[in-house]
Amino acid sequence: MEQSRLFGIVYHLLEKGKSTAPELAEKFEVSIRTIYRDLDAISAAGIPVYATLGKGGGIFIMQDFVLNKSLLSEQEKEQILTALQGISVTENNQSDELLIKLSGLFQSKVTNWIEVDFSEWYRNTPKSDVFNEIKSAIFNRNTIRFSYFAREGNYSGRTVEPVKLIFKNKDWYLYGFCLLRNDFRFFKLTRIKDLEISSDTFLRDVGNIPKIETAIKNKNMIQATLKFSPKAAFRVYDEFTDKVSEDCQGNLYVNIDLPDHETLFSYLLSFGEHVEILEPDHLRSSMKEKLALMLEKYIT
Numbered sequence: 001m002e003q004s005r006l007f008g009i010v011y012h013l014l015e016k017g018k019s020t021a022p023e024l025a026e027k028f029e030v031s032i033r034t035i036y037r038d039l040d041a042i043s044a045a046g047i048p049v050y051a052t053l054g055k056g057g058g059i060f061i062m063q064d065f066v067l068n069k070s071l072l073s074e075q076e077k078e079q080i081l082t083a084l085q086g087i088s089v090t091e092n093n094q095s096d097e098l099l100i101k102l103s104g105l106f107q108s109k110v111t112n113w114i115e116v117d118f119s120e121w122y123r124n125t126p127k128s129d130v131f132n133e134i135k136s137a138i139f140n141r142n143t144i145r146f147s148y149f150a151r152e153g154n155y156s157g158r159t160v161e162p163v164k165l166i167f168k169n170k171d172w173y174l175y176g177f178c179l180l181r182n183d184f185r186f187f188k189l190t191r192i193k194d195l196e197i198s199s200d201t202f203l204r205d206v207g208n209i210p211k212i213e214t215a216i217k218n219k220n221m222i223q224a225t226l227k228f229s230p231k232a233a234f235r236v237y238d239e240f241t242d243k244v245s246e247d248c249q250g251n252l253y254v255n256i257d258l259p260d261h262e263t264l265f266s267y268l269l270s271f272g273e274h275v276e277i278l279e280p281d282h283l284r285s286s287m288k289e290k291l292a293l294m295l296e297k298y299i300t
Contacts, residue, residue, distance in 0.1 A: 005028050005030070005038060006038055006041060006042055006045075008028060009024060009028065009035075009038055009039070009042065010042060010047060010049075010061070012024070012027065013049065013059065013060060013061045014061060017060060018058040018059065018060040019058055019059050019060075020058045020059060021035045021036060021051075021059065024059070039051070039059065047061065048061060048062035049061050050062070130189050130192055130195055131165065131172060131189065133195055133197055134162055134165060134174055134189075134195070135165060136197070137162050137197050138162045138163065138164065138165070140201070141161075141201045141202055141203065142162075142197050142198055142199070142200065142201055142202075143159055143160065143161055143162075143179075143198040143200045143201070143202055144159070144160055144162055144176075144195060144196065144197055144198060145157065145158065145159050145160075145195075145196045145198060146158055146160075146192045146193060146194055146195045146196065147192075147193045147194045148187060148191055148192060148193070149191040149193070150191075156180065157180075158178055158179075158180055158187070159178075159179040159180065159198075160174070160176040160177065160178050160179065160185075160187070161176050161177040161179070161202045161204060162174055162175075162176040163175050163176045163177065163184070163204075163209055164176075166186075171188055171189070171190065172188075172189040172190075173186045173187060173188055173189065174186070174187040174189060174192070175187075177204065184209070221257045221258065221259060221260055222257065222258055222259075222260040222264070222280070222283065223255070223256070223257050223258075223279075223280070224255070224256060224257075224258050224264075224277060224279065224280065224283055225253065225254070225255045225277075225278040225279040226253070226254045226255075226256070226268075226275055226276070226277060226278065227251055227252070227253055227275070227276040227278050228251065228252040228253075228254070228271065228274055228275050228276075229251060229252075229273075229274040229275075230249075230250035230251065230252070231274050232252070232271055232274035232275065233250075233252060235271070236252045236254065240254045240256065243255065243256055253278075264283075265286070265287065265290055268287070269290075
């Protein structure tokens with residue numbers, strides 16, 4: 001426990017720049033006398049920790065001090081390299097040099113554990129440029145402007161304060177505050193066109209940004225029971241995994257929450273004749289109406 005507290009004090013001082021003995025005692029729930037003993041132990045370990053008296057004084061670590069690699073466990077070193085490699089695959093190798101330097105410092109061999117390909121299987125149109133430009137805007141707090149094709153078929157210009165890039169269900173999304181809708185919204189990267197990074201910057205309190213999980217749960221969802229023919233088994237197991245049950249004829253059944261909007265029908269129709277909506281009745285009726293309208297286009 002004492003060793004963990006010593007590391008905690010060092011990292012706290014490096015992060016905050018300066019603190020006081022009472023502040024450290026309160027943070028780590030020990031006495032002020034214990035804090036001073038800890039500071040002596042830290043100093044004895046070769047870490048240049050100092051204390052100044054008077055107004056504006058406090059406890060601090062020499063400004064140019066860098067944590068020795070020995071303060072990191074082998075597991076922590078591996079986690080740092082693993083995380084950095086995960087970043088590098090989305091940066092067009094811009095982090096490779098840093099990855100090589102750290103692996104040399106840690107005397108660790110980098111494992112090539114991940115690869116991200118932004119192109120689709122059926123076309124050569126990578127969206128990495130959009131990804132990297134939005135990522136840069138997020139870090140620099142620049143607003144962005146783009147044309148967006150909404151799922152309802154609407155086409156509109158948007159100005160957005162970008163917050164986060166999200167990979168969900170095989171696609172990348174931007175999560176940000178849309179000035180047109182005056183609310184936080186998700187934007188699918190493949191529907192973003194004519195992206196421009198504005199010189200305008202924004203300052204938004206992190207505490208006022210809704211959590212992604214909450215925002216997703218607040219979307220309209222509908223519980224549906226679906227039946228699939230055995231011919232669709234490869235895709236059903238790919239997309240629904242442990243939610244699948246099977247009857248003696250090999251038919252597959254899935255009970256799942258799906259988005260209650262036009263995207264739902266487009267998704268179900270992608271299974272062709274191999275899917276049937278069993279419940280709810282109103283969703284089944286809506287699908288019948290859409291199929292009838294489609295059939296009319298082919299009746300001469």
